[in-house]
Amino acid sequence: MKxxxxxxxxxxxxxxxxxxxPQNWSLWECYNCGYTGAVVIEDEEMAKEIxxxxxxxKSHDD
Structure with missing residues (x-):
């Protein structure tokens, strides 16, 4: 099983x-910040730092 x-x-x-x-696997959309692009992160530690x-x-912008 994969x-x-x-x-x-x-x-x-x-x-x-x-x-x-779904037909175009190279385009991703983030429902949190609105990012749209081909790059995604699979490293959970890196995602935590980001x-x-x-x-x-974001808190400095407010």
Missing amino acids: EFKRKFCPNCGSDDIKWAL REKYKKE
């Missing part, structure tokens, strides 16, 4: 990311 790795947004680190079009940085930057 094991699927979780995918994370490279912009905000969220795992709320899905294929924008998420912390994103939250810190």
